Amino acid sequence: MINTKHKDRLFCFLFGREENKRWTLSLYNAVNHSFHTDPDSIQITTMEDILYMGMKNDVSFIITDIMSIYEQQATYNPNMPVRELMYACKPLGEYAWLIQRIREYSKHKDIEEAVDQAIDELPEDFEIRPFLVGHRAEVKSMCITEYNEEETMLLFKEQGREEGREEGIGIGEQNRANEMAERMIRAKEPGDKIVLYTGLGKEDVNKLAGSLNTILVWNTVVE
Structure with a gap:
């Protein structure tokens, strides 16, 4: 799948370059309902080569001494x-x-083939x-980069979810061990037995016992 932000790079490549100022002007006129006719009245200020994972540089330019910044919208804007x-x-x-x-094509082909066919x-x-x-090679490179970044970001998210699940499991096990230890403390079970049954350390068990105002008996024979 193509990045859901679509082609931020490609959008900038088309509308943020000096040789394409006539398209930039057409876009500006469409957005602002204006009728400028001279592409040379536009000063492109889009910065190149500062694209990082998950970030992008929008199309920016100056016309009539006013800076405009455009980005390709991926979501519905009423x-x-x-x-x-x-x-x-x-x-x-x-x-x-x-x-x-x-x-459409990237659903059934790799991204490079999809771009080739579309072009x-x-x-x-x-x-x-x-x-x-x-500029076919550059266009393919941009699309592949977007695709690879999406894959990497998805991997990061999945790793984060997995770490969260593991952390959640660890917290759940810790809570269950604490609950069992508290029940055994209230039942006047010896400290050695609590450690054996719950897997908690002696220091942790003593802290729990202290919070329950109980002094445990240690060094007993555990059956």
Whole structure:
């Protein structure tokens, strides 16, 4: 499966590069209902090569002395009519088409094959097609990185859950041992027997006995 954040890297690659400022301007106009026509009025400020696991650098640029920062949304936002945006910004709609194909194909293929097939099937009239075909290796590398990061993050989460389960089991066993020791202390059982039956240390048993205002008898023969 593709990262549920989808292609943050690919989004920045398409809309945050100097050679693609016309697409950045189209996106800006669609979001802001504006009608700017000069791509050179945009100053790209997206920072490259600072992408870390679980983090991303959004598309950022300056136009009319105002900085704009855009990120690719993976979740539904009722305040952002996505279909309307994709209609107003053709490259965005084409990008969404590509991501959808990659997600579908990656269910049955490895991620590299899925990206290859999606790029190969880009319609000839897509504006982003020549750019993606020409940068195929970079696009695949980005998608593979996203995929590998997701796998690694899932592994970290699973390890955390497993450690939590083990810790929970350990706490449960400790609580049961303490409960048994308390019952045996109240029953006036000797300390050696409590240690033998509960697995608790002598110091722990003595602490429990002290909390119950009881002095234990030790060094008895345990049957």
